Amino acid sequence: MSQAATINPADYMRDACGNLIAKENVKDIDLARTDLVNELAVTALDLSDRLAIFKRTAMGDIDSFVELSAERYGVKLGGKKGNVTLDTFSGQFRIERQFSEHLTFDEGLQAAKALIDECLRDWTQGGNANVRTLVDHAFRVDKKGKLNTGAILGLRNLKIEDARWKTAMTAISESIKVVGTCQYVRFYRRDENGKYILIPLDIATL
Numbered sequence: 001m002s003q004a005a006t007i008n009p010a011d012y013m014r015d016a017c018g019n020l021i022a023k024e025n026v027k028d029i030d031l032a033r034t035d036l037v038n039e040l041a042v043t044a045l046d047l048s049d050r051l052a053i054f055k056r057t058a059m060g061d062i063d064s065f066v067e068l069s070a071e072r073y074g075v076k077l078g079g080k081k082g083n084v085t086l087d088t089f090s091g092q093f094r095i096e097r098q099f100s101e102h103l104t105f106d107e108g109l110q111a112a113k114a115l116i117d118e119c120l121r122d123w124t125q126g127g128n129a130n131v132r133t134l135v136d137h138a139f140r141v142d143k144k145g146k147l148n149t150g151a152i153l154g155l156r157n158l159k160i161e162d163a164r165w166k167t168a169m170t171a172i173s174e175s176i177k178v179v180g181t182c183q184y185v186r187f188y189r190r191d192e193n194g195k196y197i198l199i200p201l202d203i204a205t206l
Contacts, residue, residue, distance in 0.1 A: 044203075051201060058185050062086065062097050094188040094196050101178050103149045108175030113139060115168035116155075 012020045086095045120132045138151035156169045188196040
């Protein structure tokens, strides 16, 4: 019989590199730490799975209720997109369902930036550079290399009559692409002062 065949797996542990280490060579404090983390992590995984199931169930129930409510008026809703707030009759509890879109930009954004830079070169010659600072901030990328979508879209709210600027704003609008959506459901209870307080489902907020 080979030596490998006589190894009892219960007598060994794998380290972070995947190596088998005999338990008798592992410090007691490391064994105790491992037992603690394993126990709590398994419980956390179970809670995470249950929360995921709860979210799917809640979203499905809310969708069904919204459809039911619309049927009173002979309306058939197309799709599930749309924010909604549901309150109990007493106002004790509130549920908010929200959808958030993930936006990005295609190559049209580069054309918009070129037009904006052209405007800024003319506007800031010997003058106020505040607009350039605003634009540079909008097009700044974060540590992950992502653009600030909100800041870029916010440029469209500036009332600037220059034809090149208007063309750039059109380019920004036409370059927007929806790459995904997130669904949120939040639960609230009303306190004694009538204020709705978020029911925390994030362990970090408890």
